[in-house]
Amino acid sequence: MTREPAPFTADDYAARMAAAAQTAADAGLAGLLIAPGPDLTHLTGYRPTAETERLTLLVLAAGQDPVLIVPALEAPDAQKAPGATALTLRDWADGKNPYAVTAPLLDFRGRFGVSDNTWSLHLLGLQKELPNASYAPLTDCLPMLRAVKDEQELERLAAAGAAADAAYAQIVHLPFADRRETDVAEDLAALLRAHGHSQVDFTVVGSGPNGANPHHEAGERVIRHGDMVVLDFGGLRFGYGSDISRTVHVGEPTAEEQRVHDIVREAQQAGVAAVRPGVSCQEIDRAARAVITEFGYGDRFIHRTGHGIGVTTHEPPYMVEGEEQPLVPGMCFSVEPGIYLPGRFGVRIEDIVTVTEDAGRRLNNAPRELAVVE
Numbered sequence: 001m002t003r004e005p006a007p008f009t010a011d012d013y014a015a016r017m018a019a020a021a022q023t024a025a026d027a028g029l030a031g032l033l034i035a036p037g038p039d040l041t042h043l044t045g046y047r048p049t050a051e052t053e054r055l056t057l058l059v060l061a062a063g064q065d066p067v068l069i070v071p072a073l074e075a076p077d078a079q080k081a082p083g084a085t086a087l088t089l090r091d092w093a094d095g096k097n098p099y100a101v102t103a104p105l106l107d108f109r110g111r112f113g114v115s116d117n118t119w120s121l122h123l124l125g126l127q128k129e130l131p132n133a134s135y136a137p138l139t140d141c142l143p144m145l146r147a148v149k150d151e152q153e154l155e156r157l158a159a160a161g162a163a164a165d166a167a168y169a170q171i172v173h174l175p176f177a178d179r180r181e182t183d184v185a186e187d188l189a190a191l192l193r194a195h196g197h198s199q200v201d202f203t204v205v206g207s208g209p210n211g212a213n214p215h216h217e218a219g220e221r222v223i224r225h226g227d228m229v230v231l232d233f234g235g236l237r238f239g240y241g242s243d244i245s246r247t248v249h250v251g252e253p254t255a256e257e258q259r260v261h262d263i264v265r266e267a268q269q270a271g272v273a274a275v276r277p278g279v280s281c282q283e284i285d286r287a288a289r290a291v292i293t294e295f296g297y298g299d300r301f302i303h304r305t306g307h308g309i310g311v312t313t314h315e316p317p318y319m320v321e322g323e324e325q326p327l328v329p330g331m332c333f334s335v336e337p338g339i340y341l342p343g344r345f346g347v348r349i350e351d352i353v354t355v356t357e358d359a360g361r362r363l364n365n366a367p368r369e370l371a372v373v374e
Helices: 010-026 038-044 072-079 098-105 120-129 151-171 181-194 208-212 255-273 281-294
Strands: 031-034 057-060 067-071 088-092 111-114 134-137 199-207 228-237 244-250 306-308 315-319 332-335 338-341 345-348 351-355 360-362 371-373
Touching (some): 010 057, 038 057, 120 134, 151 228, 151 351, 199 208, 208 228, 228 345, 244 255, 255 281, 255 332, 255 351, 255 360
Antiparallel strands (some): 199 228, 228 244, 332 351
């Protein structure tokens, strides 16, 4: 098993917060307001123990020390966060107005970037205190805030990818026929955990016609001999995500099934081959989509080609038409074209790819051939 990487330090989190505050200033923002979720975890290492309606908010602005507003009863946990020594903790007690505590830290006429998962309850509370301030979601104003990974993050993503590969290497030797999709999904989850995942986010098992639904969740359908089966699974290892898709066949495939799989495999290769610095995100989508369209299945590729990955399994950037953001070394994202034939079967192949100085490097290396399972 891969050695556990050294933990991020308070200095690492301090550098992230300072960089985020400066990036916000460069974008013309007065600051950033970060609620619990992946942005807060990335910037401070703090994950509140439970979702709560009480306000927790990181306030970042260039030239100011970072401040984390927390409920008083959760302050002891916040003080233990890896990045806690790099910020000022300010708590508020039940019965007090947390927005009145927060407002003096903010430019009353400023425009702030707000993490996407901020509760509307809290944003409306801030608006009441600061009616002349304005707010924009981070996906709109700073979509690349977490997109470029450093070497420590890349190490974690590579370890998560290798663990997902190892899980796939074992699942293809387990029985599929005459078992429910949920049974195979449970096997996948157990294998991810056995290979070091602390969290399993999804185990998609789409057999036969269910494979034509890209986000089909494993159900009670019994897998039969002759089924194509889409497997899409991932979660977190060392705090960073894995996400891999492979398509297998129970018994020998028909010529058509093999051909559709070969087309998707070629499209996936084309998408990966298009990765290099300076190329726009939409070009990755175009490269993969062109192959599928050439073979007459363009209308059966019904989703974007990829999404970013980091401390969560889905984040910017997105490989989709209209996304002109250029690729930068250190970005990590999926390349996952598919063909979906309603009522019959689907095929998807997915790897996580990182942008290098001159190309793209896969973080998944599990075989992409159509595996025959029993």
